[in-house]
Amino acid sequence: MTCVQFFQMPDGEQIAFRHHGQINDKPTLVFLPGYMSDMDGGKATALLEWAEQQSAGCLLLDYSGCGQSGGDFADGTLSKWRDEVLALIEARGIDQVVLIGSSMGGWLMLMIALALGPRLVGMAGIAPAPDFTEWGRSEADRTKLEAGETVFDENPYGPEPTPMHAEFWKDGQTNRLLGNEIAIDCPVRLLHGERDTDVPHRISLELAKQLRSDDVQVTLIKDGDHRLSRGSDITLLLSQVQNLLV
Numbered sequence: 209m210t211c212v213q214f215f216q217m218p219d220g221e222q223i224a225f226r227h228h229g230q231i232n233d234k235p236t237l238v239f240l241p242g243y244m245s246d247m248d249g250g251k252a253t254a255l256l257e258w259a260e261q262q263s264a265g266c267l268l269l270d271y272s273g274c275g276q277s278g279g280d281f282a283d284g285t286l287s288k289w290r291d292e293v294l295a296l297i298e299a300r301g302i303d304q305v306v307l308i309g310s311s312m313g314g315w316l317m318l319m320i321a322l323a324l325g326p327r328l329v330g331m332a333g334i335a336p337a338p339d340f341t342e343w344g345r346s347e348a349d350r351t352k353l354e355a356g357e358t359v360f361d362e363n364p365y366g367p368e369p370t371p372m373h374a375e376f377w378k379d380g381q382t383n384r385l386l387g388n389e390i391a392i393d394c395p396v397r398l399l400h401g402e403r404d405t406d407v408p409h410r411i412s413l414e415l416a417k418q419l420r421s422d423d424v425q426v427t428l429i430k431d432g433d434h435r436l437s438r439g440s441d442i443t444l445l446l447s448q449v450q451n452l453l454v
Contacts, residue, residue, distance in 0.1 A: 217272075221292070223278075226269075227266070227267045228260050232263055235265070236267055236302045237266045238307050239313075240309040240316050241270075241310055241312075246275025247268035247269055254446070255445075255449070267297070271284060271293075283375075285376050285379035293316070294320060308333075309333050311434065314334065315385070321394070328392070331452075332396075332398075332448050333399070335434050336411065354374075385418070389420055390415075392420060399445060400428055401432025402428050405433070413426060429444070
């Protein structure tokens with residue numbers, strides 16, 4: 209698999225990434241992991257392997273404070289991670305982009321899409337979670353976060369609780385998108401499991417309504433969970449991505 213490299217941000221932060229350059233004139237796939245996830249997850253590695261086989265361009269990365277990148281996770285925000293992705297796309301000379309965002313990466317996908325403008329060719333969201341700092345938090349949690357406290361959630365995927373830091377939450381609240389039309393016009397494919405207990409599948413339906421594009425398709429997987437990382441789920445994702453590259 210394509211080796212890990214490091215890109216230095218202007219503030220000195222080292223961002224880990226893998227980049228398979230395209231051999232043809234197709235757009236480059238850019239995968240955006242979820243909250244506290246990294247580029248070594250099953251969906252990301254499957255996408256990169258598929259891209260290598262197809263001679264398609266593919267960029268994976270770890271946000272600062274995640275995976276092999278430098279920095280402290282407590283300092284991460286959506287705005288900071290958006291800027292890291294945009295800087296890396298620019299530094300690697302990527303002109304045309306298809307964004308693939310998983311969970312929180314689906315929110316980040318929208319923020320990056322709005323910044324890319326005509327360079328954006330398409331998007332695929334996997335259980336996208338825009339605005340989860342709002343609908344995903346109780347009133348008691350929001351009160352604590354507003355006061356600068358960190359809130360910890362039970363982690364179904366590991367032994368340590370999952371933190372949400374106050375600065376991440378505040379930045380998320382300023383970047384909410386579902387309340388207005390989202391000025392994105394490219395083809396969009398959204399995949400969501402109906403058994404997702406982390407992000408209700410209604411979020412994908414709401415997102416589809418708010419996107420300005422008329423070319424939006426939502427696929428609900430009746431027995432699918434939040435991760436959508438089974439072989440059948442990844443096969444479906446790759447078929448959707450392939451359609452966006454045509």
